[in-house]
Amino acid sequence: MFCCIVIMLIMAFPGFAQPGGITLHTDDVPVREVFDRIEQQAGLSFSYSTRLIDDEMPVSVHVDNVSLEEAVHAVLSDVPVRVMIIEKQIVLKRERRQILSTRPFTDPVRTESNAYTVNGYVRDVATGEVLIGATVALPDGSTGTITNNYGFFSLTFHQPHDSLSCSYIGYGSQTTVLTGGEQAIRFRLRERRQQLIEVVIYAEDEIETIKTSRSSEQKLRTSSIRKMPALFGEKDVIKSLAAVPGIKFFGDGSTIFYVRGGSRDQNMVTIDEAPVYNPTHMMGFFSTIVPDAVKDIKVYKGDFPANYGGRLSSLIDIRTKDGNMQQFGMDGSFGLLSARLTAEGPVWKDHISYFLSGRRSYFLKPLQSANENLRDLHFADLHFKLNYRINKKNRIFFSLYNSEDNFETYTGVSGIAGINWKNATSTLRWNHLFSDRLFSNTTLYASSYDYYLNTNLQGGDYWKSHIDNFSLKSDFTWYISPSNTLRFGVRIAQHFMNPGNYYQDHRIVPLLSTRSANENSLYISDQVLLSEDVSLRMGLRVTAWNNIGEAIEYNFDGNRIDSTHYGAGQLYHTYVTGDPRLSLVWKVNSSDLVKFSYSRTSQFEHLITNSISPFSTLEVWLPSGPQIKPQRADQVTAGYTFHPGNADLKAEAEIYYKRMRNQIDYRDHASLVLNPFIENELRFGSGKAYGIETMISKRKGRLNGWLSYTWSRSILDVPGINQGEAYPSYGDRPHDLSFFLSYQLGRQVEVSANFIYMTGSPFTAPTAFYYHDNIQVPIYSSRNNDRLPDYHRLDVALNWDLRRKEGRFDHELIFSIYNLYGRKNPVAIHFNKIENRFGQLVTPYNFYLPPELTPTQLYIYSVIPTVSYHFSF
């Protein structure tokens, strides 16, 4: 440490004399704003501890053409600081640091008596937005942590340390002085706006440590999603997940995705912790999440944190922005189909901020001009968040999210018919710091999803399904020591589901019983550093799922169906599951990291659909109960990461094996709409998925991007399906290759390219035909016995930054071409069409003679060029 300090001093000395000529004339301006002006004049950035310097303190300074040191001392006339320049940073340290540096740092005694804790938050200096997943560590990287979902960190040391560093990709790092005692620190990082652009996917931090590393977890940044080529210029948070190895999309025109062989309902998308049951617009063409509103996205495919439960295959954890605490700002964009607008700013500077973001489509009029029967077609989203920093120990967030799709058409028979679906979530969170080491978050949230199939809009006749939940959860993080972090919590939730009923004149025609359940969960997780090189994380999540009346449950015994009626509030069925989680990270050396994990997950809510359409169809959800057991999965992973300390390149590989039980499939031509005996249409079995995911990424530099390849398989084995033989699931697409490359041509222009290749999806093709009344009927021998042609596509984009060097107004034009070489990627192959005398491919109607059928393919996109405009200030 002493050597480090000496080196730092040596480095500091020659740099110190360079800057000069600082001129300042300010009155009652906060210190940080004065520092901003010094930074602009000196071309350097400040690094200091807010513990040492209260940068909100107003000061008056009047100096002309003085040296940097003189300028700083003029600003901090009452604070004894030492000014050093280290790697283009103006580092401010307490004068007595010299004394501290001579303290014997070799004290090996680790006792609570000399332990001290430093904690605090990491924020963006410009917006006050907390930064999730920022690394806070000693400069040598030996001890560190990452900020949690609320930007909070806590570190306890048993030895004196000189300084603490904070880094976050895309931001300049900051180092602060440690006093050697209890200390609250506020890191305020500055975004490197003019600097090199990072890629969409990135690791948890720049210096991967055994403490911060986790198997099967990846993060996406919305600032970078903006740079990806997008369909119609609609930047899509969900579709950007295609960049994540192990996540496979259905195909063009769809936001349905599969993770490591799981079915589509095994993925949970949450916004500020509340689940969104159908995050799609326009039946799947676009996702519902407005990219401008998103601060952070974490994707878990395995090694699930113990505080997570409820889905088998993945968690897409989306956190929305808190709102700018410092100043008002706006952000917006215009594309071919929709416009987005965002406003944020302080209500009470540094205490209360708001964030409001909306999007609405505007393609109705052009469509109406082409088809007069169209009455309405639009989608819209709204995100709202209020953020109140009460004091250092308490903070409250309130967020709302709504999305809607509406389609209405004149039918000529009953007037108006159409489809409508809505997602809504609301979250109230309270962060509380019980002590320097005990952080808590309590969340009250609700989410709902409604699907309407309107048959007569004026008469109030419609089919409707519904699912909602109301939950209260508390999560605690106890930073016992740098080598031991304990997390625990509890969640209680109420669930309600209407699996689809018909309403006439807004009154229900009761055919299907609605379902209610409560879910109570407890979890505990402990992360222990077994040595400097090995981290062990152990966790357990226990859930009790209770079905509650009023409900009618049917028992199926061959052809006999018995029904049981349960009264309101009557608890009639219970499942208790225990889901252990275990992971180990071993840092072999400075560049190699090995990871192992095991996790068990349980799922109690099930999407009931036998659709193979790329579009989101009538959505029906059912809970686990007497007829439907919880889905369970056990997954083991082993990963290897090669990441030389300061190198740009990083290589990762991970193998996984997942065994799934109580998987749901359906009897042939299952009747799932308005069928009271819907459970009788289900078939249950098991599944397995395994594969290897690899990725090489270059995260910095003018040229950056990644290349990933995944080989995987996903097999289902469901008695009663496919003559009892195992068969590939729809997500079984063995080869998956993708790359994203971005090149900064200059200050203003960046070009990027995105390529995806996947083995074609399996589908069930006929193996023979027979005739009935001259109708040619296919015969199937096995399920998913054939494959669609391989999927591949190349997209390119050019981002032209129109921003001037000075000023806040930031705007850019984005040109993109989706599917550059016009690949026709089929989403379905059919064998039931004829070409009629008008040249149309239609199903036959006249069976006077056997119609001459022809195979057909349905593809969604060819070449799609787009231009869009984005601005912010």
Added chain:
Amino acid sequence: MKGIDTYHKNLPGNTGIALMLFVLAVFSLQSCQERIDWELEMENELRLVVDGKITNESGPHEVMLSLPVFEINGTPRPVTGATVFIYDGDSTYLLSEDTEVPGRYLTNGDLRGVVNRIYSLEVRVDTFEFRAAARMVGATPISYPGYQKVSSNPLLYEAIFQGSDAPSKVTLEMDWSHLPGYDTLPAERSHAILYGYYFDLFDVDVNQLFSPPQDRVFFPPGTNVVITKESLSPGYAEYLRGLLSETAWNGGLFDVKPGDPFTNLSEGAIGYFAATTILRDTITFQP
């Protein structure tokens, strides 16, 4: 269930479906369906195909036996030399093979179906035996189709199956070959056989609601139309619903997982043996 009838009547609104397809096409700019060459991997598994029916009419009633075809648009091979029985609970009837149409087996004319009676079919082919049973259900009065002018040619009309009904299948056998101007056309351009289906509430399926565009048949006034209505037992309705899922409803917005249609035949045979009440009417269409 009146509301349900309304639901059933309105949901498959062609206007709405066509519009949704239009919207999707607009979104995808060039969203397209096109012919392709696709090599199906046919499995030459010999399964007996049965298409048999007992009706309330005097007969003869027929049972067709054939083998699957292993290429699209292939010609089915009849199964000859089989022994076919029908048992109505009292008597057993031996069907005789039609000498003119191979694979066609006919009753002798003394069998007439009765509502609520169960009929059993037994087919023996070589050493294999296949069985099926069907209960005959009654029929409600015929729901006559509607007719509407073709917008592009007001001299022509097209039939529309509309309204709601008990589970039934309606067949329109149309012939306008006797009309001037049509008498020289090939038979397939002056004749049509159209099918319309009515199912009850529990048989509503997603792909039915959003089925793909179907061909249209136009005909002139003066067309002779034989309307036949068949009642559907639950099993027969399920069979037809599966059949439609694989044919007329397949390829729309919301396809469902494919599978063989339900059958009441044993031992892996496919097709259906139905007992159905039939009502007929013959009209000459005049607008």
